[in-house]
Amino acid sequence: xxxxxxxxxxxxxxxxxxxxxxxxxxxxxxxxxxxxxxxxxxxxxxxxxxxxxxxxxxxxxxxxxxxxxxxxxxxxxxxxxxxxxxxxxxxxxxxxxxxxxxxxxxxxxxxxxxxxxxxxxxxxxxxxxxxxxxxxxxxxxxxxxxxxxxxxxxxxxxxxxxxxxxxxxxxxxxxxxxxxxxxxxxxxxxxxxxxxxxxxxxxxxxxxxxxxxxxxxxxxxxxxxxxxxxxxxxxxxxxxxxxxxxxxxxxxxxxxxxxxxxxxxxxxxxxxxxxxxxxxxxxxxxxxxxxxxxxxxxxxxxxxxxxxxxxxxxxxxxxxxxxxxxxxxxxxxxxxxxxxxxxxxxxxxxxxxxxxxxxxxxxxxxxxxxxxxxxxxxxxxxxxxxxxxxxxxxxxxxxxxxxxxxxxxxxxxxxxxxxxxxxxxxxxxxxxxxxxxxxxxxxxxxxxxxxxxxxxxxxxxxxxxxxxxxxxxxxxxxxxxxxxxxxxxxxxxxxxxxxxxxxxxxxxxxxxxxxxx
Amino acid sequence: xxxxxxxxxxxxxxxxxxxxxxxxxxxxxxxxxxxxxxxxxxxxxxxxxxxxxxxxxxxxxxxxxxxxxxxxxxxxxxxxxxxxxxxxxxxxxxxxxxxxxxxxxxxxxxxxxxxxxxxxxxxxxxxxxxxxxxxxxxxxxxxxxxxxxxxxxxxxxxxxxxxxxxxxxxxxxxxxxxxxxxxxxxxxxxxxxxxxxxxxxxxxxxxxxxxxxxxxxxxxxxxxxxxxxxxxxxxxxxxxxxxxxxxxxxxxxxxxxxxxxxxxxxxxxxxxxxxxxxxxxxxxxxxxxxxxxxxxxxxxxxxxxxxxxxxxxxxxxxxxxxxxxxxxxxxxxxxxxxxxxxxxxxxxxxxxxxxxx
Numbered sequence: 001x002x003x004x005x006x007x008x009x010x011x012x013x014x015x016x017x018x019x020x021x022x023x024x025x026x027x028x029x030x031x032x033x034x035x036x037x038x039x040x041x042x043x044x045x046x047x048x049x050x051x052x053x054x055x056x057x058x059x060x061x062x063x064x065x066x067x068x069x070x071x072x073x074x075x076x077x078x079x080x081x082x083x084x085x086x087x088x089x090x091x092x093x094x095x096x097x098x099x100x101x102x103x104x105x106x107x108x109x110x111x112x113x114x115x116x117x118x119x120x121x122x123x124x125x126x127x128x129x130x131x132x133x134x135x136x137x138x139x140x141x142x143x144x145x146x147x148x149x150x151x152x153x154x155x156x157x158x159x160x161x162x163x164x165x166x167x168x169x170x171x172x173x174x175x176x177x178x179x180x181x182x183x184x185x186x187x188x189x190x191x192x193x194x195x196x197x198x199x200x201x202x203x204x205x206x207x208x209x210x211x212x213x214x215x216x217x218x219x220x221x222x223x224x225x226x227x228x229x230x231x232x233x234x235x236x237x238x239x240x241x242x243x244x245x246x247x248x249x250x251x252x253x254x255x256x257x258x259x260x261x262x263x264x265x266x267x268x269x270x271x272x273x274x275x276x277x278x279x280x281x282x283x284x285x286x287x288x289x290x291x292x293x294x295x296x297x298x299x300x301x302x303x304x305x306x307x308x309x310x311x312x313x314x315x316x317x318x319x320x321x322x323x324x325x326x327x328x329x330x331x332x333x334x335x336x337x338x339x340x341x342x343x344x345x346x347x348x349x350x351x352x353x354x355x356x357x358x359x360x361x362x363x364x365x366x367x368x369x370x371x372x373x374x375x376x377x378x379x380x381x382x383x384x385x386x387x388x389x390x391x392x393x394x395x396x397x398x399x400x401x402x403x404x405x406x407x408x409x410x411x412x413x414x415x416x417x418x419x420x421x422x423x424x425x426x427x428x429x430x431x432x433x434x435x436x437x438x439x440x441x442x443x444x445x446x447x448x449x450x451x452x453x454x455x456x457x458x459x460x461x462x463x464x465x466x467x468x469x470x471x472x473x474x475x476x477x478x479x480x481x482x483x484x485x486x487x488x489x490x491x492x493x494x495x496x497x498x499x500x501x502x503x504x505x506x507x508x509x510x511x512x513x514x515x516x517x
Numbered sequence: 518x519x520x521x522x523x524x525x526x527x528x529x530x531x532x533x534x535x536x537x538x539x540x541x542x543x544x545x546x547x548x549x550x551x552x553x554x555x556x557x558x559x560x561x562x563x564x565x566x567x568x569x570x571x572x573x574x575x576x577x578x579x580x581x582x583x584x585x586x587x588x589x590x591x592x593x594x595x596x597x598x599x600x601x602x603x604x605x606x607x608x609x610x611x612x613x614x615x616x617x618x619x620x621x622x623x624x625x626x627x628x629x630x631x632x633x634x635x636x637x638x639x640x641x642x643x644x645x646x647x648x649x650x651x652x653x654x655x656x657x658x659x660x661x662x663x664x665x666x667x668x669x670x671x672x673x674x675x676x677x678x679x680x681x682x683x684x685x686x687x688x689x690x691x692x693x694x695x696x697x698x699x700x701x702x703x704x705x706x707x708x709x710x711x712x713x714x715x716x717x718x719x720x721x722x723x724x725x726x727x728x729x730x731x732x733x734x735x736x737x738x739x740x741x742x743x744x745x746x747x748x749x750x751x752x753x754x755x756x757x758x759x760x761x762x763x764x765x766x767x768x769x770x771x772x773x774x775x776x777x778x779x780x781x782x783x784x785x786x787x788x789x790x791x792x793x794x795x796x797x798x799x800x801x802x803x804x805x806x807x808x809x810x811x812x813x814x815x816x817x818x819x820x821x822x823x824x825x826x827x828x829x830x831x832x833x834x835x836x837x838x839x840x841x842x843x844x845x846x847x848x849x850x851x852x853x854x855x856x857x858x859x860x861x862x863x864x865x866x867x868x869x870x871x872x873x874x
Contacts, residue, residue: 013862016530095524267860279869282860286871358529379529387531391634392594395536398808407857409722429866432859437528444534451526507847 003409009272013260014404014438016174016359018234021282022325023318024177028185029328032342037079037334038106039091040066045141046075046148052104058085060264061115063309066104070135075149082332083108094336094355094369097364106333118306124199128158131200131304138303141294144168144179144264146372147355150296156285157201165201166273166291167194169231169238170257170264173357176377178314179294181327183231183238186298187245193297194227194252196304201290227252228273229294232258248368261359262436266291268405272349278368295376315339315375320350321349323351329372337367337380358385359437392445399451400439406432409479410439410449417456422463425456433457532818536635540595542752544602546734546743547798551606553726554733557664558610562732565781566605568682569617572653573601576625580634596635600624603643604732606794607838608650611662611693614682616654620646640845641805648838650680662693663727696729702783710778715785723788734794737787741743744797750863753801756813762787764821778855780829791837792824799837805845812848812855819844 043049050067054124062077066079086107090100123131136151137159157165167190171179183190229246231239233256246252257263257272267278270289284291295313301501302308311332318325323344329338336353354361355375371378400410415427430453437451519645555562577597581588592598602618608821627649628642629635651658673681686692696701697718704714722728726736732738747753768785786792791799800806800820807816820840827836 014532016528016532114520155664269667276872277869279871280859282861284873326770352525352529354529358527360527361529362527363525363529381529388523388535390771393634395539395596395636395803396808397539399534401808401857402810404857407859411857412852413809428856429859437526440526441528441530442532442534442535444532444539446519446531446535448526450528454526474667516739 012403014441014473016405019175020177023316023327024180028181028314032328032330033334034108035334035338040104040333042067042102044373045075050077052088052415054085054086061113063115076142078139080309080311080333081108082111082113082444092369096453098365109498123304128200128202135289135300140299141373144293145374154200157290158203160203160285162290163288164274165227168264168291169229172261172264173344173359175318175379176316176357178316178327178353178376180235182270183294184241187241189301190294190297191245193301196300225251230257232257232259232272262405317343317376319379321346334368336369345380349382350380353388354379354383388446390446394445399442401444403438406434414449414452417452422456537594540599541623542750544599546747549732550739553736556667559665559667559672561612561681564678564682565612565617568614569605569621570601573597573621573625575603576622580630583604589868592766600642604646607647607731609660613685615683616657620650621651632728640842641799641802644838644841661691662697664727667683694729702834723863733781734791737793740793756810757800757817758796760814761821764818765825768825783789790835795837799841807848809857811857812851815846815851
């Protein structure tokens, strides 16, 4: 009865048709033929793009560093296979705009030859700093889709006192099942990765810590002891496999969570698991929680135990137009067209190509785009699977209000955006929108709410930039005017001084002459 | 390579709901009560029903033509049909044809289209029309025929029904009377007490709807069944009906317990007038009710309070229409003050504080 009065642990959300069974019941396919060319974007993460250190024509081995990370928040990029560098140039990005971004084009030689990496005996003998250094060097980023560099998160874990490491195995997006399969097939490796992450967040003795503002000082020597692996209750096999793999370690708990999109939203999951709410504008580490995806844990295991950087990932290829839907492990930089060929996608039936899940994924304009670290799935959806675009007037049914996990009022925000009152939209929470798509999903009038919000966010940013620029210009003009005035004043004074001096000179001269006379 | 697909944001998939689906579900939920009303009040009721509904659809199409838009797809969403239908349910069953036409015109044109059409109106169109009619044409709007079911010998046949609908009711004293609430109000004014007034009152007949009243509002049973079905279908939420009915029940119980000769029992309140129709189908109108659960609870309670107050102390025997309109007017205010708390922020919108530990 008490729980009835306590704060609700899940808010909003929808339960979409899952479409997961078709891929979740088959083993991950490892026989993907090596593509002849790989297109490797230099930016596959949040932060600054990596800087290439190879030249066109160089021969590289699989796992060799192609571009190094730049700055605090960045990640390096490695060769997904062995071969020759063909080009470093701008190619269409896997983004709805398909605008060109910098990529390295690698022609594979078919040998798939690894760069020999030194093996390490016991990674738990490494210092935590060394763990996060290696994770960073392996180019690991959050593989749930956020692509935040993992090493940075581990560092933040050391700087703040983290009580709980949450491993996100919710995979709440419909269609996707890559994490599910990964947990079913590679549970032990994931658990090992989790243990390594825990080790990497241990706050070792005597380190001089830089504390972010508002962060709490971590006590040296305090370990992040608990890890909670949260798996949605529609993935029973994965849960059982993970539980079996985690059973030897008392500090790693595997729990089932309700199946409800967006359960995998980090803040929703944090609230569900720990009961804590992350304040707006704070990182979860500031309240003592860090969250990583299962795929990231697996990549950490590979990086530390085998010295293998992140060069491939498991991708779900699914949707109504796919004849052979599957989870397949592909090298990063594989073109979607190659994936579609392998999975026998019927291109006549495709109504929309989506990268990611159908709720938050981005629609792509064509298939000539590479897969990247963030690509959890590629969906080829048929017209019948898509939401109708026949937009009708809003009837204020408020379904969007009740499904919003962030507690916003999408209908009011959209109404304000429609009449270009973006400031009001910001005031009532535009910036707290997480674009989860629940409101668009549920809307009976087929109003593309998320599109409105994305547009408005972009527009607000553009306006702020324009305003900033005009203020800057104004400041420069004011400064120039002041400077000109000052110069004019100075010139005037100099002129007067000069005249006065001249007069003085003449007076003196006259006086001199007078004296001479 | 598939060239050029229009970029589009998530969600790419959607729930299988549409505006017309919602409208048709509501229509389905109110049809048993309507059918029963037509059965009870015979052919004139059917005439009025058809006239009201078809003129509502006509006015909707007319407004669309006037604004230069294509009317057919909009008509098919069923919203005009539903407005006309709800209005017909609240009219006296034997009202003349022009009541239906004027009512529909008021509802669709003044109640809905001048605000900008579906979703823009401040007031519930059906209630707006009903209240306007009641104030403008008090005689026609309070002439309640006796129950005279279809195919009974005493009931008007098809031909007589046309006469009633198009030429007006003659010799109305023989075939009409007062509703339960109206009767109680008049008797109170003559200083009678409830035990005398309700000698002939049958709760059961009122419950199934065998009583004088508006066309589709008499059957508490069928309206509740329809409403509960609608809640189960997920079309409406329980917050408004529950808080409305609960408020009336609580208030009526308190006063009835204090003085059972001058204050009507809660059961009679719930079982008469427009109570159930309003609670389940009018107050729950999406457009004119608040957006949040808490707001809806407040809205429902406000409606219940006003209904009780007007019924008990007001000049009119039934206050549902007025109560709804007043609370409709308060809806923007409720939505302004009652908002969901944004994740990571407090109620005022400030970021939460980092908990110390």
